[in-house]
Amino acid sequence: xxxxxxxxxxxxxxxxxxxxxxxxxLWAKRVAxxxxxNIAARVERAAGSLKLDAAQRSALDHFAEAAHKGGGxxxxxxxxxxxxxxxxxxxxxxxxPALDRLLDTISAHRRVFQGEISAxxxxxxxxxxxxxxxxxxxxxxxxR
Numbered sequence: 001x002x003x004x005x006x007x008x009x010x011x012x013x014x015x016x017x018x019x020x021x022x023x024x025x026l027w028a029k030r031v032a033x034x035x036x037x038n039i040a041a042r043v044e045r046a047a048g049s050l051k052l053d054a055a056q057r058s059a060l061d062h063f064a065e066a067a068h069k070g071g072g073x074x075x076x077x078x079x080x081x082x083x084x085x086x087x088x089x090x091x092x093x094x095x096x097p098a099l100d101r102l103l104d105t106i107s108a109h110r111r112v113f114q115g116e117i118s119a120x121x122x123x124x125x126x127x128x129x130x131x132x133x134x135x136x137x138x139x140x141x142x143x144r
Contacts, residue, residue: 043067043121043136050132059127066120074113078106 044064052060085102088095125133 043124043140045139050128050135052132056124056127056132059124063120063124067117070113070116074109077109081106081109 044060050056081102085099085106088099088102125136128136
C-alpha cells in the first residue's frame with residue numbers, strides 16, 4: 001500500500017516545489033520592490049501604466065540608457081577608488097589627506113552623475129503631460 005502512495009507523494013511534492021519556484025520568479029519580476037538607487041527601473045515601472053506615445057517612449061528609452069550607462073560608469077570609476085580607500089584604511093598608519101582626496105573624488109563622481117541623470121530625467125519629464133509627469137514624480141518620491 002505504501003509503495004503505491006510513494007510516487008504520488010513525490011509527484012505532489014515536486015509539483016508544489018515547482019509552483020513555489022515559478023511563483024517566486026514571477027513575484028520578483030512583477031511585484032518585488034525596485035531598489036531605491038535604481039532610478040531607471042523605478043521610472044520605467046512608473047511609466048509602464050502611462051500609455052506613452054512614440055516620442056515619450058523614445059524619451060524614456062533615452063533616459064533609461066543614460067541612467068544605465070552613467071550608473072555603470074560611476075560604479076566602475078568608484079570601485080577602484082573604494083578599493084584604494086579600504087587599502088589606506090587597512091594600513092598601520094592612516095594617510096588621512098590621501099583618504100580625504102579619494103573620498104572627495106568618489107563624491108565628485110556621484111555629483112556629476114546626479115547632474116547628468118537629473119538633466120536626462122528632466123528631458124523625459126518635459127515630454128509628458130502634467131498628469132503623466134505627476135504620476136512619475138509621485139512614484140519616484142514614494143520609493144516603495
